[in-house]
Amino acid sequence: MENPSEQEIRSLAHDIYARMDWEWARGGMPTISQGWLPNSGFLHYGWEGYSEAIILYALALGAPALPLSPDVYNSWRDTYQWENIYGHDYLYAGPLFIHLFSHAWIDFRGIKDTFFADKNSDYFENTKRAIAVQREYTRRNPHAFKGYEADIWGLTACDGPSGSPVTVERRQQYFYGYAARGVPYGPDDGTLAPWAGLATLPFAPDASMACINRTLEAYPNLVRDGRFSSAYNPTHGGAGPEGWVADYYSGLDQGLIVLMIENHRSGMIWDLMKKIPALRRGLKAGGFGKGWLA
């Protein structure tokens, strides 16, 4: 199954993870720093608000040699916001990818940390509600973008058009290029990521399939060589009804789709990850319990 290249990748990844000093990675801040540069040192901002960093924290807390203190995870969680939007209670994060990327690896069904202890929800259920908020947002379509409807959604971090603005209902609509688009606060310039709907398959299969079917029905040109393009924007001018279309595919997007389809089909990625001691250790240190961690 493993060729020498795969073995080397696995070995190097293991070595890096084993020697990582996670307390150092805070850079003296309450939460893990978002980066370090050789010339200027730590970026002086950490992770704020619910984000895809949950797997980062799980790995950091479960590191074999120099793990992160559980207090740091609690500090990060202090920036969470439990919101009621469109009648849905959920842990808010605007872009859809935040609700998906840690979840591709970790099966959050049945396990919850203390944040969710009194909330009749968990990180898995939370993603379902985030999908519901996305659908409600595009159904309402407050900015009158072309193509938005209850079954056509997918606001997330992705490439997008840039350049001159166009007029939408008398207002000047600017375009943001690559941006972490989100709901309901934006940014939103009418750009959608067709792969995002497909990546929600394990969480809301009916909504996911409805999104895929409706998107393909309206915009068949979004699939080229059997793959979804990274993003499209019907509001921005283009050759077809799909308007502007990203001219490349992103491995990040395609990889997520593969992981999520397999999780939906067999749960294989989740099951493999459940066997990794470091992840179990990290989740437990973060206060997760019950379910498959019991």
Added chain:
Amino acid sequence: MSKARKYDLCIIGGGPAGISAARLAAFNGATVALFERDRLGGNSLNTGCIPSKSIIRTGRLYADIRDARALGAESPPPMADNFAETMQRARDIQARIARHESPESLAADGIDVFFGAVAFSGPRQLTTAGGENVFFKKALVCTGSRARDPDIPGLADIGYQSNETVFAMAKLPERMMVIGGGPLGCELAQAFCRLGCKVSLVHSEPKFLPMEERDAAQLLSDALSRDGVEIHLNTVATAARMVDGKKQVDLLSNGYAFSVTVDEVLTGTGRAPNVEGLGLEKAGVKFDTQAGIGVDDFLCTSNSRVYAAGDVCLPYKFTHMAEASADMAVRNALFFGHCRLSRRHIPWCTYTDPEIAHIGLYVDEANALGIPLKTYTILMLDVDRAITDGEDEGFVKIQVLQGTERIMGATIVARHAGEMINEISLAMQAGIGLSALTEVIHAYPTQAGAIKLAADACRRDRQSGLTRFLNRLSLIFS
């Protein structure tokens, strides 16, 4: 003053706190002396809120004209530079408001007003610059604050503007750098940009208004960018110099060094309390040059006869807070009051467009204290009046204690957030729960209707399954 006088209350500082305190004390029969070093009205009238809000209003008009087509109107041709008139209007407004706070009007209220420096010469006495001694039963220090000098090598040599000088500018600079992305920097960066200046806004943190929540700061960042402000977040100014008659400022952002050349630099890098030269040591009043005069929850200093109010002692450097704290200090000092600062809910607002207003706990503060909150969010996109006004950017977020309807805080981002936050202030001060606001009939359509929508969401949420069942049951028999 020919001989030593004695007053029930001596007030040092004739800003909003001092004037408010003097009027309250005199109205209730106290003998009051008010000492002002320079001009009555303080920062707010002379170099702060009043001139800044005047030019912000003009800038807002320019923005509306620019966006006229979005409202179904036609944009007029480009306007001529009218900066001198804009600034003259601000000065006219200052003069108009100053008439309410003139020495004559204060004297008519029974207040003795003295101009010039004054300092404590003992625990119960003041001495004027002319050597006259004035005795007091109680004293109130409300000397305010001043713009903090930025620590940027070379900047002092080339000269820069602060809020204390910028409103006296005769000509709109072609290019201006604003250093500091707090309330003052953001407000003035946007206003000057809308007046026609090319503005670069430099801020050391990853988001503007570091106290405010991320979504609010992001909406502001988007709005500034849309106005044409050149944004430099995570960026510090490291040096400044003159080059060919222009001001060149070196910037450093995540290790990347570059320079920007401008005609003028405006700094808004915080405020320092005015504690120097007051003889506070002689009165036994403890103070700190960074945090100001130390006060307890009753606004009393380490000298039980001396109180303080406003910017000189509070972290909340707002005009309304200066006046509120002065009111409390006077009641506590003279009239057996027992007013605690911690019992007041303090709103504040940054007057950008959209405005950003806040009151109470922030969510991260609450989480750190172990207080679980639930946020009810209404988007201005869903508020009818905001839609008709073309002012649908922003949100109302109201936090309640989880499982209850007790309001713990709120953040409003909206064009008139400063007006809207007052309803939340009232509810919090009066102990009115969020869902109770559903019974307050709000005029329709208004942008404050967003608060009613949040209350409705809370009411629906709080309605138990049993209540819903009983309501359905009653439908059968009705």
